[in-house]
Amino acid sequence: MATEDKKVKLVLGFAGAREEVEITIPDEEPVPWDLTTQFSVVGGKHPRSDAQAKVTGRAKYTHDINLPGMLFGGFARSPHAAAEIVAIDTSAAEKIDGVKAVIPMQQERVRYAGQPVAALAATTRQALAAGIAAVKVEWKPLPHAARIEDAMREGAPVVHKNQQSNVTGSGRARNDERVVAELGSSHKVVKATARTQVQTHSCLETHGTVAQWKGDDLTIWTSTQATFGVRSQVADALRIDESKVTVLCDFMGGGFGSKFGAGYFTAIAARLAQMAGAPVKIMFDRREEHTDTGNRPDSIQEMELGVSADGKLGPYSVKLTGTPGIGRGAGAANPMIYDFPRELRAVSQTEVATNAGQQAAMRAPGHPQGSFALETILDLAAEAIGMDPLEFRIKNDSNPVRLAQYEEGARRIGWKNRRKNGSATGRLRRGLGVASGTWGGLGGPSAEVDCRIFKDGSVQVRNGSQDIGTGTKTVMAVVAAEELGLPLEKVRPFMGDTNDPVGPASGGSTTAPSIAPAARQAAYLAGRELKALVAKHLGVDAAKLLMKNGRVSTAEGKGLSFEDACRLISTGEIRARGKRRSNFKTFRGGVAGCQFAEVEVDCDYGLVRVVRIIALQDAGIIVNRLQAESQVNGGVIQGLAYALHEERVMDRQLGHQMNANFEMYKIPGMKDMPEIECVLYDVANGGNNTSVCGIGEPTCIPTASAIAGAIHNALGVRVLSLPMTPDKVLAALATKGAGK
């Protein structure tokens, strides 16, 4: 088969700004979709391929795997936030009726409450609980600092053994001096310190694994965002060949970034299973999920911004501080998005270790916290120079997609009727706010997909990574159905088995844009083989054959139905492998979005009710409009939760999380819902053969900031700390009353 490169012309961009580009692609790549492509399946509203399994209870999550003779595994955990382990004795636990295996997790000391010290497996939950209670540990409790403010204090207990202080990072930036000087000569300078809270991922399906050995072969069911990552990490931890490990994840109940790795519990489940000679299931309970699976770090962001009289952004100094618990990495994405003069930014980052579970990537890591602070300083700057906050943003944002979104969003929310900050009166005051988001989300290698066409005309697409609930399975099927000219229900997608082709970890909103192009190429190559059979059979030129409306035929109609064509397959099936290649020249990097919020604040009680959110989102070429809208709704709702509800509360004296449950850790419910208007922008970015982009993360970035802006507008005073609970709203109102 020819492998010459081909040149193709594409029309990229979106309705508001089109551009023509010419790119060179290899022969085995289909011509990328663009703004001129006429779709029959792509862009429709399709129920998900696995919807029926999920609404009937047939969908089996790791949580639901019950194997014959399976043992329950779990952990004995530290009751102390910091302590030395003088001695650990598991002999009594081993003698408990039903306890089949115990692994002491040797440690000199523990650094957070809930840190595991021993793992056990037992025949029943009750025997497991008895075994855990029988693990004897002699502790020497140490002083601890579980909250960032405690850990930053002079003379605070030091979390990590060989360090002088909990604080790392100088707090200085390279061009501090220049920025300070420029601030001194700015037209106006605004200062603010914004704070954000620690948020937990709170996956409904807790972290967990079922491990089963058959001889030397290990099968792992696990609730994960990275089947292939788990395979290599487990093989590595157990020092066995990767070829002996199969990782399965048919369904998983939420990850949001926290299920990116195997976790210590997966290898331990396998070890316990080996010791006991029986399969072992470990599922965390809710407390363990809150305290020992990661969290979004908090932040303290001290900002100084200079602006010109005509509303252009000037010198900007940001001092970022956050705690990763006992882990590493607590950055906030500040600044982002807007056109700050690059040489006039001074950003420093300081991390503060605390006696708390370590941070983990959480939906748009660093961005919601950075956005909250950044949009705060922008609103304050606009107010200081007497400019409308939307106009201020438009003046400082050059992204063409977002500029179109600002205009449309303003129209939809009625921005022109927005009152001046603080001019509302009475008990219930309304306000409007706006904020922006951006993301990468264009994906890349490595992802491979198999497309199989069977003799009876049925089709499979297969990839071994996971559908974390975002609908990747359905995305694969839609893309392949479009390419093969079939109705969606003819294509069955499979994911979640590492014996299928390799795929990415689900992070950075890259799964769909990595896998969709591979799925399309796989279908294209399989279809090309089928066309060759038809061409030979009918004596026509294969290059003239199209696959459309369930037929393989020429434009003039000479051809066969897809099913008749498949009868020509003599090899059992056609199987083709599509491979994701690097991104082509794109229309524009980044995935643009912005959100508008309307709130109503009850000034007697400090309660904030979000009335309406308009979410405008660049969504690439939209594969399935129904699930794209769901993604946006989900991002907005998690953003609202971040704005008003969620916060990990650590007790200063005990060092424990006080709300490691779903009663006091507030996930919003049905009654907290605003009206959400989702406006999707179809953007042909040309980055891959489908222009699919990921929108899981960008949609949760600006929500809290837009809500904060709306509260500011309603009250005329800024709430500078998340979550914006009634106490903080009333405190802010009180400062205004004090004559500010």
Next chain:
Amino acid sequence: MQQHDEPTERVSRRGFLRGAGASLAAGGVVGAIQSDKAGTATVEPALQNAADVVALSFVLNGKPVAVKVRTGFTLLETLRDHLDHTGAKLVCDYGACGACTVLLDGVAVNSCLVLAVECQGRKVETIEGLAVDGKLHPVQEAFIAEDARQCGFCTPGMIMSCKSLLDRKAAPTHQETAEALAGNICRCGTYFNIQRAVDRAAKAKAGGR
């Protein structure tokens, strides 16, 4: 030395209920078991002879079942661990999330807060029993059409709460729907779609489905 870090568990409502359940079982419930057919499922062999194991029978999705349980077992763990009905999920273990919602004599309950022995002789409906002869219930169809789930983990509980609501009210207002579903958490944030699904299912039922 007790070092398992579960201060809340020791004083949990269910801990209290477990104690109450044991005394309940010692009273009338055990007597009612005598007429049972042979058990269809059992607890682990190790527990067969434990003093607090009782035989229990109830109607599960229209079919009689008999199962041996410890008096402290919740309905949820009985369904999931011993009757292979894993639709209802254990999420908070505390009655705070609704993922384990099933119907007990037609009333939506958190099955993590119901002792199995309380169900003796009663009717339990779970997500697995909602479709009849392969035909989906209107709520299930509406959840598919409105994409009212993402990861799907809250879905079985959410659907059972919706079913219970629509059994009581043919055309609930949005306020009533929000009240009825206030105990069900969806972490993916599909409430908006769920509201639309309830509206759609109510219409479908009114249309004589």
